[in-house]
Amino acid sequence: MTNRGLYVGRFQPFHIGHLKAIQHILKEVDELVVVVGSAQYSHDIENPFTAGERLEMIRRALDEAEVDASRLWIIPVPDMHLPMMWVSAVEGYTPRFNVVYSNEPLTHRLFMEASYKVKGIPFFKRHLYSSTHVREKMLDGEKWKTLVPIAVACFIIDIDGVDRLRELSAK
Amino acid sequence: MTNRGLYVGRFQPFHIGHLKAIQHILKEVDELVVVVGSAQYSHDIENPFTAGERLEMIRRALDEAEVDASRLWIIPVPDMHLPMMWVSAVEGYTPRFNVVYSNEPLTHRLFMEASYKVKGIPFFKRHLYSSTHVREKMLDGEKWKTLVPIAVACFIIDIDGVDRLRELSAK
Amino acid sequence: MTNRGLYVGRFQPFHIGHLKAIQHILKEVDELVVVVGSAQYSHDIENPFTAGERLEMIRRALDEAEVDASRLWIIPVPDMHLPMMWVSAVEGYTPRFNVVYSNEPLTHRLFMEASYKVKGIPFFKRHLYSSTHVREKMLDGEKWKTLVPIAVACFIIDIDGVDRLRELSAK
């Protein structure tokens, strides 16, 4: 049977830490389901990008890094804010998986209670590579482009993403 | 700029007509976004399969038919039953597209009102290749396997899909 | 205190029977709250027009009929499909009212159980003036324009409403 992993993130935006995580997990599983969570949100300070934009970022980044696309499923899943149903919502949107990779406490706990094997992911320079950090850099007018794959930087520039984030944070 | 098409279906299940449609559209566009609509539904007579199962059907069928996966985006989108917001919901879940392929009247009308170019798709033996027809054959215990790509037939057998459909239709 | 009535309809579309009903009720109350129900729906065969379009129809028709706008409140209210909360939903979206006019059984019953005074409305040539009848005429290519106020007919023509309805009903 296919050994298939699950990895959940919001990817606002997709950064080099996410890429390293995917590359790490792909050493352990045959296929990986990447869930783009909170898929229905966009245009707020913590979720500036639409699901479609995040899918495009991820795919361009994986392509650039020459990750084998045939081993990946990239699937948007809307958040329902009902933790007791989150595992079954994910199960409904995804092909069957047998191991969950997560450092996020709620995801960890919920899949554990549902009897899944849950594994942590080694952090890669977490002080640098976190989406919150990238958004802060964007807002402060500091250098952020080296924190994300080049293809992601280009895409964000293309869609005028930094301006969007800054306008959304204006008062 | 990438010439990118959109094609919406429920794919309950994915059949040979769907495959022909995708192959047809791919002759006209660089990339195609396949929206798996009504993504949140499953386990009812008209929507027996989960979004995850439908994603898996589609991907296996495209693989079998040697369709170039790098030109396709397969994306589940939940239905909100709010036609006036349907176009923007789809826009939010997908990468930007510039032409819509549809024979479905509501999709056609909504995207047309939103100023998209909308094109029909030549039907391929529609009396045979429709999801309703496939589900009826399954329910009636008649031959349905030749109506879907072989990979889809195998997958439905694997997940015991016909039994599910029959049980759901029991009284 | 202001004697204020409530009148709920979907107005798909607003026809001469609706106009007569409003004129009738205005003889009995100081002000009338016209609730445009199922406000979130549009673009389906039974609800072809958006709330905004229906507001515009109603206002143009009342203007044409020289109804005193200062005695009317025209308010869209989305349907929540939760009858037990419908009265309080309406109460939340509207200024206070003390009498409800309705021939619709559910509205009648719910407001009665909530201790409102509920009155029927004399039908005006109901076999002619019903929204269902108007939509059927539109679909069948028969004469429908005399069934609605002239201003409504013009508006529907302006927004290409009949074509929309026909396309939505196509198979």
Add this chain to the structure above:
Amino acid sequence: MTNRGLYVGRFQPFHIGHLKAIQHILKEVDELVVVVGSAQYSHDIENPFTAGERLEMIRRALDEAEVDASRLWIIPVPDMHLPMMWVSAVEGYTPRFNVVYSNEPLTHRLFMEASYKVKGIPFFKRHLYSSTHVREKMLDGEKWKTLVPIAVACFIIDIDGVDRLRELSAK
């Protein structure tokens, strides 16, 4: 460990067949969780009674039949129309249970797919004792009181339930 069963119904209204089913199941389990499904609905022809009214019917009927209340949990659960999450919704609203009793195909299938033991319930004169049948009798002005426990008949009369149902079905 407590051997705890689950029994799901809408109980529109609670009739003698429901009572017999509960008495039957209580012979096999220590405790029984009775889920009052579609809890948010009321005031429509198929769901005339609120969850609160249904809870009261059930409790009065069980009391009258001298069923040991300490072995029962009577719990309203709203329907979300998302079969893929129904099992976890029920799990979230109820104490843990280990066996499901149901003759309803969807409930049967969903709990089976979630690896629960699912058992049928022997029907008790089903042609007489079905909620649909009771509502039809009420609508037709025929005898319905002998189809429900006496305490339920009294309660429905108290709340003027038959008039409600008839008004809702008026045209």
Add this chain to the structure above:
Amino acid sequence: MTNRGLYVGRFQPFHIGHLKAIQHILKEVDELVVVVGSAQYSHDIENPFTAGERLEMIRRALDEAEVDASRLWIIPVPDMHLPMMWVSAVEGYTPRFNVVYSNEPLTHRLFMEASYKVKGIPFFKRHLYSSTHVREKMLDGEKWKTLVPIAVACFIIDIDGVDRLRELSAK
């Protein structure tokens, strides 16, 4: 064609700054659509008033200021917390408009991305005339009545609005 503007606010409560804004915009457009946003909320510290109460405040204030009602549309629109669909939700609830007036960053950005012309509104003594400021004065037992049109002050007193706000903020 009618030159029609859009102006979105929550109006919790409607104050003199809002009135000045409407009077300002009416110099530039033929008609103005005033959207009463977050229409479904009430009875919390930031949203004390129902949509119906806010509609009544606005209408009384405009009447008092002798604004020509025939040039205004005052329309409640519920918030769906889905920015990617907000523009189409507003479009669905309103008559067609061609210019948007807003100082609110999210509204500005979303309508701009949807290709609308978006204009700012000159602030009128913003440190005094803001809804937050009015609610704070109410909570602190300070003078607030001069911050709103007299008709609004009277209405809030009529419905016992300050007591409501204070009770809601109690601990």
Add this chain to the structure above:
Amino acid sequence: MTNRGLYVGRFQPFHIGHLKAIQHILKEVDELVVVVGSAQYSHDIENPFTAGERLEMIRRALDEAEVDASRLWIIPVPDMHLPMMWVSAVEGYTPRFNVVYSNEPLTHRLFMEASYKVKGIPFFKRHLYSSTHVREKMLDGEKWKTLVPIAVACFIIDIDGVDRLRELSAK
């Protein structure tokens, strides 16, 4: 007529103050409806327990305290975050009640506006007996078991509740 009270809480978890409140109210009414609010939430720091777990806690605690179960109705009600509809939501999920017990400002205000008699509940050592305080003790590894009925302490230990809460609060 039965003198029936209503008491709303989230019971995250059920503590000795809740028990004292129920015992106090039962001296004044014939029957008490205990609404387990925010029923759909669980697995977050402020709502660690599911509705089903809370129902079980409450029932075990009342049993241990020898409270007469036949005078109580324990009913989960999901929160809809729509204060204007909260009273009718509660009315729909519960048997009819005529007096509301609450120290919570919103509940107090809403039921008062709906013309219910609303009474406060004498606090019992509130600095000790509050759910927030219990959860803080759990998180800080301090003694919490004496703050809840013994049966609740045992149940929380059984379901590994403290570990769940701690994991959910991890960063």
